[in-house]
Amino acid sequence: MELSTESMSPLQRFTRFSGHYLLLWFFALMACPQVVHSEIQPDTITVFAASSLRDAVGEVAQHYTAETGTDVVLVFAATSAIARQVGGAAPADVALLADQDWADWLVAQGTVAQVTAFAGNQLVLIGRDDAPIADPQDIEAALGDGVLAMAQVDAVPAGRYGKAALVSLGLWNSVAARVVQAANVRAALRFVELGEAPLGIGYASDLVALPNLTQVYAFAPDTHPDIIYSAAQVTPKSADFMVYLQSVAAQDSLVRWGFSRLDVAP
Structure with a gap:
């Protein structure tokens, strides 16, 4: 069920509206x-x-x-x-x-x-100064009271790969309600950069472009599509x-x- 904007947190509203504005800008450019x-x-x-x-x-x-x-x-x-x-x-x-x-x-x-x-590329869990996670079953605990930033899980590749990995690890049902989705992977990791989300799912290449972030966990290749x-x-x-x-x-x-x-x- 889709949340109304009144029931959304400020972060969720920002994610929805910023994603809409990014897509509107792109479509306007292409038009x-x-x-x-x-x-x-x-x-x-x-x-x-x-x-x-x-x-x-x-x-x-x-x-x-x-x-x-x-x-x-x-x-x-x-x-x-x-x-x-x-x-x-x-x-x-x-x-x-x-x-x-x-x-x-x-x-x-x-x-x-x-x-x-x-x-x-390689799919990784990304944080700011977080200690590495050895067991993926500890990911939920590592979120604390925070949210998990991801690209849109039904359309954007990084989001689809991330959801597939979490499903494969048996974690999706327990974290799905805490996932904040963005228009693309860089927008998702922006939440981590700003401290709005403790963890996000992105690519190993994102860590090169965003040196203030760190790899917390690397998802095994067999947990998601190539x-x-x-x-x-x-x-x-x-x-x-x-x-x-x-x-x-x-x-x-x-x-x-x-x-x-x-x-x-x-």
Whole structure:
């Protein structure tokens, strides 16, 4: 049953409204492609990327531009929002997704020409200065009277992976009522940064980008679906960028930002 806003805590209301505002902003941006592309030249590509890729893909894009002379326009949002927008003919040349299911959905829609995996990640429990947890059954106790910050568990990859892990460990039913959901993984971890939530679920790569946070527990890979990042080619002009993502240089950047290396080109 969905809570009314009157019965929500301030944190829950903030989570709901901030998520709505983020999505409204993203959809408004996508509804005005002439603004996004008003100064885009033929030697420019537009990349829609999952929020968890913000720092890594920013670095990859800089190196790609330096090497090829092609500018890269970056748009970041939750994978679910990106997939729906690309499926609705948003002006993207390539979409970088944190969930293979959404990539498969785009293929089924006939929207993308090619999908290639280019990175992996690890699901972790994140806190501020918390001591490591050896037994996952201690997670509930570690929350104390606080809440658990997660990305949206029914749509956003990090949230779906997190819920799957908690279900696998037999913890979901005991913590579900204390989960505060955000529009994407970075928004969820913002609650932890601000001290509004003692713990949150995110990726190992988030710890590189957010050095004030620490890993409390690493979820075993067999507790959730494989975390694979996929590049979905939307237009032919992004073919070179798709290839570049597999290069040693791009893979080195991804590893530097906490992602797992996949096979790279020689």
